[in-house]
Amino acid sequence: MPIKLENVGIAVRDLEAAIAFFTDLGLTVLGRDTVSGDWADTAVGLDGNHARIALLQTPDGEGRLELFEYIHPDAIETEPTQPNEIGMHRVAFSVDDIDAALKIAARHGCHPLRGVATYRDLYKLSYVRGPSGILVMLAEDLTKT
CATH class of the missing domain: 3.10.180.10 (2,3-Dihydroxybiphenyl 1,2-Dioxygenase, domain 1)
Structure with missing residues (x-):
């Protein structure tokens, strides 16, 4: 079965600030949207899922980031990830x-x-x-x- 990495998704506190950071580093915005509805609830596993999203791409066209800022439910603030923590790293x-x-x-x-x-x-x-x-x-x- 062929497999391809589509993107890495990152929840952010401020979508515009995150877009500014990554575009200044050289990524380009491929698109923006606001997502919600039954399909989003099912895919993500959250009732009432509603988020603003942006898809960014590296200049070589190979790497993509999906940034999302939650409108509902409220985003949950956590301590910043440390380099030695298990889970999504960097x-x-x-x-x-x-x-x-x-x-x-x-x-x-x-x-x-x-x-x-x-x-x-x-x-x-x-x-x-x-x-x-x-x-x-x-x-x-x-x-x-």
Whole structure:
């Protein structure tokens, strides 16, 4: 059976702020919608499910994020995910210039958890705490320079 990753879905506190962050990093908005109704209740497993959504795509056309902001039921605030927690962990992006990407992130108030690390002279990488506490890994491939 063939299988393909369609997207990674992330619930956010502020859809517009999350869109601004990810589009500044280079993703493009493919579409927006407001979803609700019986089909949404069934698919998601929540009664009265109602959300504003946006689908974003990476410049290479391969990666997609679906961001959603709940209208109903109320979103549940939780502590930000830590790198060693079980479950959904992070979303990772390759970037041409990690320093430039970190400057973009900083304009949105998003900063590295600790700094920038170099992995075996292959990658420079850093985890940043993105909008709504999302862990975002940025990685620069050093073999392409």
